[in-house]
Amino acid sequence: METQVVQPKIETRALTKIYDDAPGSPPAVNSVSLRVPAGQFAAIMGPSGSGKTTLLYLIAGLTNPTAGEVLIDGVSISSMPDQARAEMRNTRIGFVFQRFNLLGFLSARDNIEVPRLLGWKPRRAARSIDELLAAVGLEKKRLRKVNELSSGEQQRVAIARALINDPDILLADEPTGNLDSRNAEAVLDLMLRLRTDLGLTIVMVTHNPEVALRADRIIQMKDGCVERELMTDEIDLSSEGIQRLAGHFRGKPYRA
């Protein structure tokens, strides 16, 4: 019987990034090959400097790899010209930053609208800003300057902005990293709900094992390489199990 190969939504092939061109500089990402199927929620974990954020930036096409390539739906974005890559970032990929990266002089509504104003035609029927504001629970604060919002609210604005052009991929760089536990939980719930509602493929970088456990899959990185990969449904989620998992991410062997 012939096996049907499902094309992954995101694929990296021997992806390598060296920031400093000086000879002997260690690669920030070292020959990483990954396949993320459509609709999967993958969490990337690892200690600081392990290359998590760089990997995310490479997947988003925000920087060029030194070697290897990134493919979205089988199309390499690494060799695309700037125009095509910018269009891909605008229409196919939503990006949520740890520090929100909102434009402080604009209102929540205007911040969400920014990706629409960059000259690209959305792939699908445009999602309305009010609909998104309602989805992130900020319809009453739509005209407030984002600097006047709490950090949790700012991150929700950032998520709404990432979704305005109806992307099929959401990349999030520690989206709960700057939030207290209550806001972090709310943002995570929102991402999970949107993933289900919109059929998003999510790749999220996080330090927090409890946050990572909400994903379908955990990718553990160390020194720019993928050290381990786990499917979360294989993990014992009892309190003791989580402790063991946390220990695992600190370097101790994990036993389910």
Added chain:
Amino acid sequence: MLRQLTHHPVRMLLSTLMISVALLLGLVIKGLSTGVMQEKIRRTEGIGADLMIQPPHSSYILGLGENVMPDSLAQKIAEVDGVEAATAVATNVSFTNRFEALFGIDLPSFNRVTGGFEYLQGGPFSGPYTALVDDVYVKTHHVRLGGTLNLLNHNFTICGVVEHGKGARVFVPLKTLQDLLAPGKCAVIFVKCVSPDSDATVVQRLKEFAGGALKDYQITEMRDLSTLITPSSFLGLRQFLLVIVVFAGVINFLVIFLALYVQVLGQTRELGILRALGASRRYLLRLFLGEACLLCLLGGALSLLFYFLTKSIILSIYPALHFLLPSGYVLWVAVIALTSAVLGGAYPAYRASSSEPIAALTYE
């Protein structure tokens, strides 16, 4: 784009003001010089003559020529076939208070050529040191009938106020002005032809007159005057205006360059965000060049506003002056300003479009 500009209102306002002041200088100088020249043309045309005879290399701006022609020529010219009347006029520029042309006229022949003055008050010359002034002169110099004018260090009594538009604002008897400046000489002879259609024929006859005595003289048909009185009639005015416009363009370039360069340096993070959200290099290039043009257009619009404001202030102080801003000149200034704006915005736009998203996003 506008929101981006208004994000830094003080910087935007200052940049716009600097651009507008640089452009304003060119507009006011051009408007004033053209207005004054047009007024000169109107006044000279208003004399009612068909031809104007001047010594070689004279200025078409009456009053700037020297009194070197014998006034007896007028009498001989009046006898040429096709000539109805001719009158000799001695001229001088009075710098008392303001730059004003002063005509020394022989009233009977001047009246034959021009059709005569319309007296609003008083009447013709009643003695050698009497003067006629026009109504604009009365208004701007606050003089009155019977008052005294000091011209060429001599006192003249105002014997009549006439309707404006006969070449000068002040008229004195020809003989008096000649005695004070150059006895028996004049600067211009105005000629009235029997038929205006015969101007060219009369010009030819005048060239051949008295064995070619006038062949080197300037004989101008009055209907051509508007094409002859141009900025080049004033020595160096055209070059001066060119320097002013180039100067305005350079200031425009520097202001826009500085404003946008500071903006690019100060908004590294914002540019990174835009790049991360899908702004292409081409988009950022367009955004900044568009902003340069918008700044320039705002500055240009403000300079026009300031021009009309300056004009009304100047006219309220000096009502005798005239402004005229040719639309072609405004268009030319706009092209220079927009070109310098695009050049000034080019490097900052290039810098902005070259920003790497990661470098910008990690910028603190």
